[in-house]
Amino acid sequence: MAIYTARIGYSGTDGLDVTRRGNSPFGPSWALLQAHLTLRREGRETEESWQQYTASYTYEMLRLRAEIPHVWESLEQRVRVGATLLCYCGRSAHCHRRLLAEMLAQSTGVLYEGERVTTKTPFPTLGEQLVLPGIKNEEIE
Ligand SMILES: [Zn+2]
Numbered sequence: 001m002a003i004y005t006a007r008i009g010y011s012g013t014d015g016l017d018v019t020r021r022g023n024s025p026f027g028p029s030w031a032l033l034q035a036h037l038t039l040r041r042e043g044r045e046t047e048e049s050w051q052q053y054t055a056s057y058t059y060e061m062l063r064l065r066a067e068i069p070h071v072w073e074s075l076e077q078r079v080r081v082g083a084t085l086l087c088y089c090g091r092s093a094h095c096h097r098r099l100l101a102e103m104l105a106q107s108t109g110v111l112y113e114g115e116r117v118t119t120k121t122p123f124p125t126l127g128e129q130l131v132l133p134g135i136k137n138e139e140i141e
Pocket residue numbers: 087088089094095096097140141
């Protein structure tokens with residue numbers, strides 16, 4: 001079994017929406033998400049802002065794990081039978097789905113095999129932001 005990531009729209013049965021918008025407890029908090037999306041929308045996302053986002057999101061997940069362990073454990077159980085973590089972001093490099101996948105790989109020992117490449121979610125070229133039909137940029141997280 002392995003952990004994968006993909007964009008929302010991936011149709012495999014192992015897909016798991018991990019977005020705040022999808023009411024997942026594993027999405028970034030609204031406060032963190034809004035600040036990040038504002039920077040992204042205004043083209044002010046930098047390596048430094050991404051590092052800050054990474055630190056904040058990691059902290060939120062560690063806190064969730066400490067305060068509501070059964071919620072985190074249910075996710076660990078899920079990835080042990082194989083799961084694909086889904087988010088709206090065009091690229092996984094700067095998306096919490098990759099951070100979450102790496103955290104889960106560490107905590108469960110299940111390998112993170114990276115982003116799924118499907119015809120529905122073509123692998124974008126560097127710097128490209130693909131947006132699914134019907135999903136606005138503002139909704140990307
Ligand atoms: Zn994302």
